[in-house]
Amino acid sequence: MAIKVITDSTSYIDPETQNELGIDLIPLSVNFPDESFLETEVDYDYFYKKIEKTGIIPTSSQPSLGVIMEKFREIVSRGDEVLAIFISSTMSGTFATAMQAKEKILQEFPKARIEVMDSYTNCMALGMQVVAAAREAKVGASLNKALQAAQFVRDRVRFYFVPETLEYLKKGGRIGTASALLGTILKIRPILTVDMKTGMTHLLEKTRGTTTAINRMLEMMEADRNKYGLKEILIHHINAPEKAQNLKKLLMERYGLPVDICSIGPVIGLHTGLGTVGFVYYTEN
The missing domain is CATH 3.40.50.10440 (Dihydroxyacetone kinase; domain 1)
Structure with a gap:
């Protein structure tokens, strides 16, 4: 057995x-009005380019x-x-x-x-x-x-990420048009996380610019490392390999741990869009 x-x-x-x-x-699965795909079978580049070209945010299904x-x-x-x-x-x-x-x-x-x-x-x-x-x-x-x-x-995992644009959050109905427009003008980058008590994605903080957002996420991870110790780290991105590589280099130099990079697929990616970058880690204690 x-x-x-x-x-x-x-x-x-x-x-x-x-x-x-x-x-x-x-x-x-992900579903456009004219075609549907199993997430494991759709080409990520094709999927995200189709959203950019059509402006349509597809739905997902279980x-x-x-x-x-x-x-x-x-x-x-x-x-x-x-x-x-x-x-x-x-x-x-x-x-x-x-x-x-x-x-x-x-x-x-x-x-x-x-x-x-x-x-x-x-x-x-x-x-x-x-x-x-x-x-x-x-x-x-x-x-x-x-x-x-x-x-x-x-019980110990954390997931922080920052979208490059607010357009996907706007198109998906997760942020109002006025807020998205103001945020774009001010270069607001929301730090998003998954609340492990509710199981929902929510806004953790607002920052000015992607670099500031990443630095703030690193501060939060550093605080966890000092308090609980780090076990594993992994970088996520959506069509942002250069950002992911830069973050990987920084994390490996800082912590001496192996760091893998993983692309986020369509079902989750359709909510935040191209350029999103973040990381997942869990602590020892």
Whole structure:
């Protein structure tokens, strides 16, 4: 009997790590009026250029009940156990649908073991939880121990990011036109984060300019490092590789830790847009 760790595509775990740790990924979708894509199958450059060209912010949709049931059934029918960790339940219905899938599959397989966990977040703040659980599963740990490893990261993870433009927040209805216009004139850059109590993205602070925003985010991480210690750091960006590389160099020099870079995909990226950069980390204590 093995443990299979499952997550969704908004974790943005790189394919190499997925393969190495045997992580299964269920994709969400993005939908323009004239075409739809699974997030795992759309070219990121094409997606973001289409938004820029058309001015249309697409919608996203969660996996269907049937898709999640099929994945659970595939695993438990061979006698394995499931640990499924999904995007925040307040950002997407994926977690709620997975809970329904669990109920239905347990009616078919009463002795099966399925744990479904709410990450309270997204991107690699979710992905780090998944990877921690998968590492335990790979070395033969129990389902409970793998679940505890994910919860350990969830309790300590932080995610800060800053968009280059307010246009996506405006088009997505998350900021008014007047506020967006004034913010653009004043070069306001909001520092956004995911509140791990509510599982929602919210405005943490407003700053003047991207450099100031990044410096402020670094100050917050430094305060956490001094108080709790740093365990892992990862940089996220949306079509901003130069910004990401500069930030990587700075963080590696400062902390002496390996720092990976990960592009944010369409489902999360459609809310903040091109040029967004930020980082995810979790603390030791």
